[in-house]
Amino acid sequence: MSTYRLKNLLAPRSLALVGASPRQGSVGGSVLRNIRDAKFKGEFGLVNTHYAEVDGVATVGSLSRLSFVPELVVITTPPATVAGLIEEAGKLGSAGAVIIPAGLGHGTGSPAEAAERAARKYGMRLIGPNCLGILMPGVNLNASFSAHMPVAGNLALISQSGAIATGMVDWAAQRAVGFSGIISIGDQLDVDIADLLDYFALDGKTRAILLYVEAIKDASKFMSAARAAARIKPVVVVKSGRMAQGAKAAATHTGALAGSDAVYDAAFRRAGILRVSDLRELFDCAETLGRVESPPGKRLAILTNGGGIGVLAIDRLCELGGIPAPITPATREKLNAILPPTWSGSNPIDIVGDADAARYAAVLEVLLADPGNDAILVMNVQTAIAPADAIAATVTGIVKKYREQHRRSAKPVLAVWVGADHKTADMLSDAGIPNYPTEDDAVRGFMHLVQHREVVTILAQVPPAMPSEFVPDIESARKIVAAALADGRQWLDPVEIKRLLEAYKIAMVPTFAAADAEQAVAYASTLFAQGATVVLKIMSRDIVHKSDVGGVVLNLTTPDAVRAATADIIARAKALRPEARISGVIVQAMVVRPKARELILGLADDPTFGTVVVFGRGGTAVEIINDRALALPPLDLQLARSLIERTRVSRLLRGYRDVPAVKQDAVAMVLVEIAQMAADIPEIRELDINPLLADENGVLAVDARVAVGRVERKFGGSGPANFAVRPYPSQWQRHIEVKDGWRIFVRPIRPEDEPLIHLLLQHVTSEDLRLRFFAPMKEFTHEFIARLTQLDYARAMAFVAFDEATKEMVGVVRIHSDSVYESGEYAILLRSDLKGKGLGWALMQLIIEYAGSEGLKMISGDVLQDNTVMLEMCRSLGFQVKTDPVDPGICDVKLVL
Numbered sequence: 001m002s003t004y005r006l007k008n009l010l011a012p013r014s015l016a017l018v019g020a021s022p023r024q025g026s027v028g029g030s031v032l033r034n035i036r037d038a039k040f041k042g043e044f045g046l047v048n049t050h051y052a053e054v055d056g057v058a059t060v061g062s063l064s065r066l067s068f069v070p071e072l073v074v075i076t077t078p079p080a081t082v083a084g085l086i087e088e089a090g091k092l093g094s095a096g097a098v099i100i101p102a103g104l105g106h107g108t109g110s111p112a113e114a115a116e117r118a119a120r121k122y123g124m125r126l127i128g129p130n131c132l133g134i135l136m137p138g139v140n141l142n143a144s145f146s147a148h149m150p151v152a153g154n155l156a157l158i159s160q161s162g163a164i165a166t167g168m169v170d171w172a173a174q175r176a177v178g179f180s181g182i183i184s185i186g187d188q189l190d191v192d193i194a195d196l197l198d199y200f201a202l203d204g205k206t207r208a209i210l211l212y213v214e215a216i217k218d219a220s221k222f223m224s225a226a227r228a229a230a231r232i233k234p235v236v237v238v239k240s241g242r243m244a245q246g247a248k249a250a251a252t253h254t255g256a257l258a259g260s261d262a263v264y265d266a267a268f269r270r271a272g273i274l275r276v277s278d279l280r281e282l283f284d285c286a287e288t289l290g291r292v293e294s295p296p297g298k299r300l301a302i303l304t305n306g307g308g309i310g311v312l313a314i315d316r317l318c319e320l321g322g323i324p325a326p327i328t329p330a331t332r333e334k335l336n337a338i339l340p341p342t343w344s345g346s347n348p349i350d351i352v353g354d355a356d357a358a359r360y361a362a363v364l365e366v367l368l369a370d371p372g373n374d375a376i377l378v379m380n381v382q383t384a385i386a387p388a389d390a391i392a393a394t395v396t397g398i399v400k401k402y403r404e405q406h407r408r409s410a411k412p413v414l415a416v417w418v419g420a421d422h423k424t425a426d427m428l429s430d431a432g433i434p435n436y437p438t439e440d441d442a443v444r445g446f447m448h449l450v451q452h453r454e455v456v457t458i459l460a461q462v463p464p465a466m467p468s469e470f471v472p473d474i475e476s477a478r479k480i481v482a483a484a485l486a487d488g489r490q491w492l493d494p495v496e497i498k499r500l501l502e503a504y505k506i507a508m509v510p511t512f513a514a515a516d517a518e519q520a521v522a523y524a525s526t527l528f529a530q531g532a533t534v535v536l537k538i539m540s541r542d543i544v545h546k547s548d549v550g551g552v553v554l555n556l557t558t559p560d561a562v563r564a565a566t567a568d569i570i571a572r573a574k575a576l577r578p579e580a581r582i583s584g585v586i587v588q589a590m591v592v593r594p595k596a597r598e599l600i601l602g603l604a605d606d607p608t609f610g611t612v613v614v615f616g617r618g619g620t621a622v623e624i625i626n627d628r629a630l631a632l633p634p635l636d637l638q639l640a641r642s643l644i645e646r647t648r649v650s651r652l653l654r655g656y657r658d659v660p661a662v663k664q665d666a667v668a669m670v671l672v673e674i675a676q677m678a679a680d681i682p683e684i685r686e687l688d689i690n691p692l693l694a695d696e697n698g699v700l701a702v703d704a705r706v707a708v709g710r711v712e713r714k715f716g717g718s719g720p721a722n723f724a725v726r727p728y729p730s731q732w733q734r735h736i737e738v739k740d741g742w743r744i745f746v747r748p749i750r751p752e753d754e755p756l757i758h759l760l761l762q763h764v765t766s767e768d769l770r771l772r773f774f775a776p777m778k779e780f781t782h783e784f785i786a787r788l789t790q791l792d793y794a795r796a797m798a799f800v801a802f803d804e805a806t807k808e809m810v811g812v813v814r815i816h817s818d819s820v821y822e823s824g825e826y827a828i829l830l831r832s833d834l835k836g837k838g839l840g841w842a843l844m845q846l847i848i849e850y851a852g853s854e855g856l857k858m859i860s861g862d863v864l865q866d867n868t869v870m871l872e873m874c875r876s877l878g879f880q881v882k883t884d885p886v887d888p889g890i891c892d893v894k895l896v897l
Contacts, residue, residue: 002198002225002795004818005125006191008095010181010199011139012072014043016063016094018085019076020054027100028076029055030145031133035074038142038149043068063088073097074133074143079104082129083114090122098143099128099189106187116189131186132162135169137179138205144184153178154207155290156200158193160185161240164212164279171283176429177290180206188217194225201229208289210282211237211273216264219609219724220715223271223632224792227725230272231459231751231790234289234452237273238282239264263606266630270725272455274448281444288434288445292412294453299325300446301373302348303363305355306381309418310348313377313439320447324348325373331366338362356386357394364395368402368411375412375449377442382419392417392424396431403432412449416442458642459751459790470505470673474680477503481683481708491541492706494586501689501701504673508701509591513539515584517566523587524562533557533590536565537703538573542580544705549576554590562587591693591702595659597652598691599699600628601671603678605685610714610722611678615671617649618691633675633720634727640668640675653694660696667694682711682721716821717794718853726793732850735804738838742803744810746846749798754789756800756809763831771867772829774890788814795821797850801843810834813843815851815859823858824851828870835869844877852897859895 020032032055035044045066048059060066063073063085073089075082075097082099089097097119104112112129119126127134133144137152146165150172159165162184172179180203183196193211200206209229216222229235241261268275276282300322304310314324324347327335335343339359344350349367351359360378367376378395382388395415403410415428415435428435436442480496480503492500498511510527514520524534538551546552550572553565566585573582600618603611609632616628629646631639644650644667655661670692678684686707693700711721719726733747761769761780769777788798798814811830817823826847830840851859862884863870871881874893884890 002195002221002816002818003202005095005123006195006199008071009098009125009127009191010134010136010141010183012042012070012095012141014068014070015040015072015074015141015143016045016047016066016070017074017076017143018047018063020046020048020057020059021076022051022054026076027145031074031076031100031143032057034142034144034146034149038137038140040140040142043070045070063092063094069093071095072143075099076101079111079129083111083118086115086118086124086126087121090118090124093122094124096125096127096191098131098133099126099186100131100133100145102130102186104129104187104189112187112189119190126190127183128186129189132159132165132184134184135165135179135182138181144182146182148173150182151176151178152180152205153290154180154205155210155286156180156196156203156206156208157182157210157212158185158196158200159183159212160188160193160214161212162186167279168210168283168286172286175283175287176426177286192217192221194218194221197222197225197229197235201225201232206233208234208236208286210286211235212282213237213239213264214241216267216608219267220717220726220794223267223609223724224726224794224796226268226271226273227459227792228786228790230452231456232786234294234448235271235273236276236282236285236289236448237268238276238279239268260606260608262628262630263609263612266612266632267609267724270632272459274451274455276448284436284441284445285448287436288414288448289452291432291434292414292449293408293410294449295374295412295446296453297323297374298447298450299323299372299374300377300443301325301367301370301375302377302379303360303367304348304350304379304381305353305360305383306379306418307344307348307350309379309381309416309439310344310350313379313416313443314348316440316443317446320443322443322447322450325370328370328372331370331372334366335363338366353381353383354385355391357391360391361394361398364398368398368413373411375414375446377414377416377439377446379416379439379442380418380420382417388417388420389424389427392420392427396427396433399433400431412446414442414446470669472505472673472676472680473503477677478681481681484708485683485710489541490707490709492708493583494539494704497704497706500677500706501704504677506670506673506689506701507699508704510589512587513584514566514587517563520566520585520587521559521562524556525559527587527589528557528559530589533592534562535588535590536562536569537586537588538569539583539586540573540577540580541583543573543577546703549573556590588702591700593693593695593697593700596693596695596700597649597662599649599667599694600688600690601667601674601692602689603674603684603687605722609724611720613643613671613675613678615643615667616647632725633678633723634725635672635675637665637668637672640671641665643671644668662694663696663698666699667692670699679720679723679727682713683708685709715794716855718855719794729793729797732797732799732846734846736801736842736846738842740837742837742839743805744839744842745802745804746799746843747802748793749789749791749800749812749814751790753800753809754785757785757788757812760809760812760829760831763833764829765832768829768832768835771864771870772827774862774864788812797847797854799843799846799850801839811839811843813847815847817854817856822856823860824854824856826859826861840870840873841877844873848877848895848897857897859897861893863891863893865889865891 019028021028046059069092135142142149148169165184200209399413415433480500494511495513498508501508512523534556536553537546598618601615606612613631627648631643653662688705689701713721796816801811813828815824815826879893879895882892
C-alpha cells in the first residue's frame with residue numbers, strides 16, 4: 001500500500017541515528033540534540049565508527065551491534081555510505097530510514113539507485129535524501145536539524161523544501177499553532193507526497209494538510225491520493241514557479257495556452273486542493289484550518305466597532321464569492337433592543353465606536369443563535385473608550401461557552417483586532433479563534449473554509465467513462481488516425497479532421513482538400529450551387545497559423561476568383577516560407593453568423609499531467625487575449641460547465657442586448673466530446689478547434705488542427721494512457737449468477753455508496769467483523785467508510801455486489817496496490833446471512849481478474865487462523881497459505897498472477 005510501513009517511520013517504537021557528530025554545527029550533532037530534546041520515548045541508539053560517545057551518549061560501530069532492531073534509522077553520513085547502511089538495516093528488519101544528506105545523485109550507478117534497490121529488497125521505506133528530516137510532535141519525535149520543535153496539534157505539513165518547513169516551524173512557534181507532523185521529503189527516492197497524503201488523510205490527529213510543492217513526480221498517483229484526502233479534510237498547497245512556462249514549443253494555440261503552471265492549477269482544482277499564492281496565505285490558511293471546521297454555507301456576519309473596516313470586509317467577501325449574511329426581521333428586532341439607534345442597521349453590523357465589552361457580548365450572542373448566518377467575523381478597532389484586551393477576553397469567553405454547548409455543530413468564529421498586542425492575539429489563539437492582522441486576511445481565511453466544503457461536494461461526482469448523452473463512432477475515428485500514422489504523418493489533413501469531429505458529433509463547415517486551382521474550382525462550384533460563398537486556406541503541414549503567411553482569402557463568389565486566389569495563396573506561402581511543404585488549398589463554405597462568439601477549445605499534452613482540455617476565447621489573437629481555462633479529463637457536463645465559467649468569455653455566452661444566449665450546454669457538450677475522444681484515441685496528441693462559432697442555434701467548428709503520434713503510455717494500469725484522473729470504470733459492471741440461480745449485479749464502488757455500506761455492516765455479525773478487521777468493531781466513522789467508498793480507481797479498486805431482486809448491497813471486495821504498483825492487498829466482506837451461496841467465490845475471481853488487467857504481479861492478504869472458510873477458499877483459488885512469522889495467529893496468503 002501507499003502507506004505501507006509509514007507508521008513505523010512516523011511513529012517508531014525504536015530509533016537509531018547513524019553519523020551523530022560532536023563537531024559544532026554538524027547536521028548529525030543537530031539531529032542528535034533534537035532527538036534528545038524532544039524526549040523520544042522509545043529505544044534509541046547511536047552508530048558511529050569514529051567516536052566512542054557523542055554528547056554523553058555511548059555509540060556502537062554498526063547497526064548490528066545495537067541491543068535492539070531499530071524500526072527507524074536516521075542517516076546523516078556521506079552519500080557513499082548510505083546504500084550499505086540501508087542494506088544492513090534491511091537485513092536486520094528495520095522498517096525504514098530517513099536519509100538527510102544530499103548528493104546521492106540520480107539514475108543508473110548512483111548511490112541513490114543503490115539505496116533504493118537495497119530498500120526494495122527488504123521492503124524498507126525511505127524518506128529523502130536531501131531533506132530536513134521529520135518532526136512528529138505527538139510522539140515526541142524530532143529527527144531533523146530544524147531549529148525548533150513545534151507543539152502537538154492538528155496540522156500536517158508535507159514540504160519539498162527543508163527551508164519552507166523550518167519557516168513553518170518558526171511561524172508556528174510564534175502563533176501557538178500545533179502540528180501532527182512536518183515531513184521534509186527532499187528528493188522523494190521512495191516516500192512521496194502521495195504516500196504522505198494517504199497517511200495523514202487517515203490520521204485521526206490531523207485536521208488539515210498543508211503542501212509545499214515544487215514539482216509532482218507521479219501525477220496519476222498524486223491525483224488519486226489528493227482527491228481521496230481532500231474528500232476527508234482540507235488540503236492546501238503553495239507551489240513555486242508560478243510564472244514558469246512549459247519548455248516545449250507548442251504547435252497549436254491550445255498547446256501554447258497550456259503553460260505548466262496553468263496545468264498545475266487545473267490539477268489542484270480537480271483534486272479539490274485549495275491553492276494559495278504565497279507563504280503568508282499558507283500561514284493564514286493554517287491559522288484558519290487548524291482551529292475551526294468548515295461552515296455549511298458562505299453567509300458571513302461581520303460584527304465591528306468600525307464602519308469603514310467593516311465595509312472593506314464586505315467588499316472583499318463579495319469579491320471572493322462569499323455572501324454577506326442577511327439580517328432577518330427577528331434578528332433585527334433583537335439587535336434594535338440592545339444597540340443604540342446609530343448602529344448600522346445592516347451587515348456589517350457596526351455597533352459604533354464607543355462599544356464596550358458588554359455590547360460586543362450581547363450582539364455576539366444574538367448572532368451565534370441566528371440561523372441566518374454560517375460564520376461570524378468579530379472585528380475591533382482600538383479606541384480610548386473600551387480596552388481592546390477586555391473586549392477580546394469577553395469574546396473568547398462567549399465563544400468557549402458556545403462551543404461547549406454545540407460542539408460539532410458550532411459555527412466558525414474568526415477575529416481581527418487591529419493593532420492588537422501579542423497578549424490579545426495569544427488570548428484569541430489560546431481560545432481556538434483564528435485571528436488575523438487585517439480584514440482581507442480574515443475574509444480569505446473564511447473563504448478557504450467555504451471552498452473546502454464546496455470541493456467535497458464536487459469530488460463526490462464521478463464522471464462516467466462514456467457520457468450517456470452521445471454515442472460516438474469510435475471505430476471510424478480510430479481508423480482515420482491509424483491511417484495517418486501508417487502513412488508516417490504527424491498531422492491529419494482537413495478532410496480527415498472533419499470526419500474525425502463528425503464521428504464525435506461535432507459539426508464542422510463543409511471542407512475539401514484541393515491539390516491545385518482546378519480542383520479548388522470544382523469543389524467551390526459545388527458550394528456555389530448551394531448558394532454558399534467560399535473561403536480558401538493554405539494547406540501545409542509546416543504552416544501552423546495560416547494567417548501568418550496571408551494564407552486565408554474570404555468572400556469568394558466565382559470560379560475565376562477561386563482560381564486566382566488559389567494561385568495567390570500558394571505563391572505567397574512559397575515566398576514567405578520557402579521550406580514549407582505546400583499540399584494545395586482547403587476549400588470551405590463561408591459561414592456568416594454575425595452574432596456568433598468565436599471560441600477555442602482543444603487538447604494539449606502536458607509532460608507531467610498528460611492530456612489537458614483547454615477552453616477560452618478564440619480567434620487569431622487568442623494568445624494575446626489569453627482568456628482561457630484548463631481542466632483535466634475526463635469531463636461530464638457539470639465539470640465542462642465549471643471549466644467554461646472560469647473564463648471571461650463565459651459572460652458573452654449568456655446573451656446581452658440584442659445578442660441571444662448561446663444554445664444551452666452546446667459548448668459544454670463539445671468539451672465532453674473531445675475529452676471522450678482523448679480517452680478513446682490516445683494517439684491524438686494535440687487538438688485545436690479555433691474558432692468554434694457558438695450562437696443560439698448551436699456550435700460549428702470552422703477550423704481545426706489535429707496532431708497524432710504513437711501511444712506513449714504515461715500512466716500505468718488499464719485506464720486511458722494519458723489521463724492523470726481515471727474515469728469511472730463502467731466496463732467492470734457485471735451481472736453474475738451464483739448458486740441456485742441467485743443473480744447479483746456487481747459494479748465499481750462510488751462515493752455515494754457510503755450509506756449503503758453502513759446498511760451492509762448492520763447485516764454483518766460481530767464475529768464476522770472481527771474476522772475481517774482483526775478486532776471487535778463497535779463504530780464505523782465517516783473517515784473509516786471514506787477509505788472504502790472514495791476511490792480514484794488508480795491505485796485501489798472496490799467492487800460492490802447487489803441482489804438484483806431486492807437491490808440491497810450484499811458484499812464488497814477491494815484491492816489496494818503497493819507503493820511500486822507490483823502487488824495488491826485484498827479484503828472482502830459479505831453479509832453474514834448470505835454466506836455459503838457462492839458470492840465470495842465470485843467476488844474473489846473478479847478481483848483476481850481485475851488485478852491481472854492492471855498488471856499487478858501478485859495478490860496478498862492477511863487472514864486470521866480461525867477464519868477457516870476464507871483460508872479454504874484461498875487454497876482453492878491457488879493462493880499460497882503460510883503462517884505469519886511474527887504473529888502466529890495470522891496467515892499470509894499470496895497468489896502469483
